[in-house]
Amino acid sequence: MxxxxxxxxxxxxxxxxxxxxxxxxxxxxxxxxxxxxxxxxxADPGAEAAGGPAADRLADRTGREVAGAGAPALPTGVSARAWTVTDVRTGDVLAARNAHQRLAPASTLKTLFAVTVLPKFRAGAVHKVTPQDLTGIGPGSSLVGIQEGRSYRVADLWRGVFLRSGNDAVRVLAAMNGGWSATAREMQARARQLGARDTSVKSPDGYDSPGQVSSAYDLSVFGRAGLANADFARYCATTTARFPSRGSPSFEIQNTNRMLSGASGMRRYPGIVGVKNGYTSNAGNTLIAAAERGGRTLLVTVLNPQSGASNAVYQEAASLLDWGFRAAGKARPVGSLQAAAAPGGRAAPSADGARSGAGHRSATGRPVAAEVSREPGRxxxxxxxxxxxxxxxxxxxxxxxxxxxxxxxxxxxxxxx
CATH class of the missing domain: 1.10.287 (Helix Hairpins)
Structure with a gap:
């Protein structure tokens, strides 16, 4: 027993x-x-935005503005249908509204075009334009003045893209890249690679096309990825440049981004870095803008302001940048772009008659993958x-x-x- x-x-x-x-x-x-x-x-940061597990908090489509705890009050009078404020170095989103709402991007989509195509061709490479290169340009497109039969350096073509938003320059570069449709497919694949799940590319120049959409979140991803490339950073910061012409040696072109040029009633924003503005009748005014202050670079994306005020897209971007610099280091992020940036480095000084702002460091992004084994209390x-x-x-x-x-x-x- x-x-x-x-x-x-x-x-x-x-x-x-x-x-x-x-x-x-x-x-x-x-x-x-x-x-x-x-x-x-x-590795696939767009999965949450696409509605996967633990859905991204930035996916709110109710129009509610979101900002992290500890942040100062958001600026009043921002009428854009969607916007984001992002720290370029970390990828942290400090505040947003309708970050994943799918809207027409207009020429801000050229940032994705540049991220995809710019690394492929040397700046000094020369291309002779054929009639086929310019086939299919949409009516009313912004043009830099590319001429058939003339040879252009790749650097000239990119200045035509960034400064004048020239759809003719985009057509030529796309032709060099294998064609219009092939470039659109490649841009789509690049967007997915960057974790941008809201974007559907139909026309690489951003021209209104059925089904072509992006979002404030995705465009911020493209802007941040672009700033990580020294050539992109230099082009998007260039205010004026000389462009080749058949009738004369060259003529001056000016950047259409009024926050950068200080034109048409806007003052140049202090510390402005670029990036790209756009407009179509369907998209309204769109803008990706970055600025540096106190060693910190912030990026805002503003899509389709509804106020009807002159320069609204620039004024609203400026107010969001001002807020971001006040909030930086105080506000808890409301999300992250979680996009890998290219290796860093200082942008090369402007050349070939281009006048730009001071040289900018290319943005470097930290890996966003959480290290669970190192989180406090685990x-x-x-x-x-x-x-x-x-x-x-x-x-x-x-x-x-x-x-x-x-x-x-x-x-x-x-x-x-």
Whole structure:
């Protein structure tokens, strides 16, 4: 009887050990699953925006403005249908409204075109324009004045894209890149690679086309990715440049971004970096603008202001940048672009007759993947596996001990006890 009680007691202990060991063994699996999920979100940051698990808080489409705790009051009078304020270095979104609402982007989509195509051709490479290169330009398009039969350096073509928003320059560069449709497909793939899930590319120049949309979130991703490229950063900061002409050596072109040029009733925004403005009848006024102050670079995207005021897109962008610089370091981010930036470096000085602002550092983005094992108050995955391993060993020892007790009990019972 005493032996039966001992065996029963040991069985209970062994059951507790087994249950504890199995439970704790599952903990690192759960931690691993969480780590994998976070890593997947970092590798494919648009998944949350697309409505995946733990949906992005920026996906709100109710028109509500969101800003992190501790932030100063958001500026009043911002009438844009959608906007974001982002820290370029970290990718943190400080505030937003309708960040994932899909809207026509107009020429701000040229940022994605540049991110996709600009790295492929040397600035000094020369291309002779054919009639086929300029086929299909939409009526009413903004043009820089590309002429058939004339040869242009790639740098001239990019200044035509960034300063004059020339759809003719985009057509020529797209032709060099394999054609209009191929470039659109490549831009679509690049958008997905960057985690931009709201964008559908139909016309690489941003011209209104059925089904062509993007979002404040995606355009911010493209602007941030572009600023990580020194050539992009230089072109988008250029205020005026000389452009080749058949009738004369060259003529001057000016950037249509009024925050950069200080034209048409706007003052040049202090610390302005660029990036790209746009307008179509369907999209209204659109703008991606970046500025640097106190060693911090912020980027705002403003889509389709509804106030009807002159220069509204620029004024609203300026007020959001002002707010962002006040809020930086105080406000908890409401989300992240989670987009990988290219390796950093200082932008090359402007050349070839181009006049631009001071040189800008290319933006560098930190990896956004959360390191679960290093978050305050959490055990690392390694530690959890070590604990589980210890309990597994204890479980095995207990099982051996129990088996030995069981065998002893059987022998004793066989002896007539």
């Amino acid at each position: 005493a032996l039966d009680m001992l065996l029963s007691r040991n069985a209970g202990v062994l059951a507790v050990i087994a249950a504890t060991g199995l439970t704790l063994t599952s903990i690192p699996a759960a931690a691993h699953a969480e780590h994998v999920a976070v890593s997947r979100r970092a 055990w690392s995955e390694t530690a959890l596996w070590a604990v589980a391993g210890g309990f597994a060993v204890a479980l095995a020892v207990g099982a051996v001990f129990g088996w030995r007790m069981y065998v002893r009990g059987r022998r004793t019972s066989g002896d007539g006890s």
